[in-house]
Amino acid sequence: MARKNAYSTWPDAPEENEAPAKACALCGREAELVQHHLVPILAGKRKGLKPQDLPTVELCAACQQYLHSTFSINELATQYHTLEALRADEQVARFVKWVSKQPASKAVKAKGREEFPR
Numbered sequence: 001m002a003r004k005n006a007y008s009t010w011p012d013a014p015e016e017n018e019a020p021a022k023a024c025a026l027c028g029r030e031a032e033l034v035q036h037h038l039v040p041i042l043a044g045k046r047k048g049l050k051p052q053d054l055p056t057v058e059l060c061a062a063c064q065q066y067l068h069s070t071f072s073i074n075e076l077a078t079q080y081h082t083l084e085a086l087r088a089d090e091q092v093a094r095f096v097k098w099v100s101k102q103p104a105s106k107a108v109k110a111k112g113r114e115e116f117p118r
């Protein structure tokens, strides 16, 4: 049997001490995440709340962009200020289903509810 060191061409295993991979709270992709304010900062301000007092979730840029291009600040603040409400929305669910199949490395542009293929 020929001695072949197959291992030498393999990429290194991920470092154990790296920051744990985090996934988008909506689509579950492991992408670069941004803090999404479930209650928009502007809406919080109107109630005298500081940004750091508002609930946030970690979303990928595509999901966050989608929410902000689809819903008004008022809608986000009154109807979509929980993950449950967002997930329950039919449009959001359709977007999430689509975007979850996109590679995390690919920049997904979500400019509105009709901008992604069905």
Ligand SMILES: [Zn+2]
Pocket: 024, 025, 026, 027, 028, 029, 059, 060, 061, 062, 063, 064, 099
């Ligand atoms: Zn996402």
